[in-house]
Amino acid sequence: MKEENDRFIVSVKVGPKGQITIPSEARKMFNIKEGDTLMVLGDKNRGIALVKSEDFYSLMEDKFNG
Secondary structure (H helix, E strand, O other): OEEOOOOEEOOOOOOOOOOOOOOHHHHHHOOOOOOOOEEEEEEOOOEEEEEEHHHHHHHHHHHHHO
């Protein structure tokens, strides 16, 4: 794993049910706790992103109301 102040790079393996484990560094950085809901965003050319649902909905609200 490579880590800097506000970013990091780490690899994870996909399990037999398609699950991944979010590394503890990412959970700490983004304050992800057990029971949180994440949005999975995908773009065929750019990849996959995970965003906490409340952050996603806040961004969408700002985008469409501001």
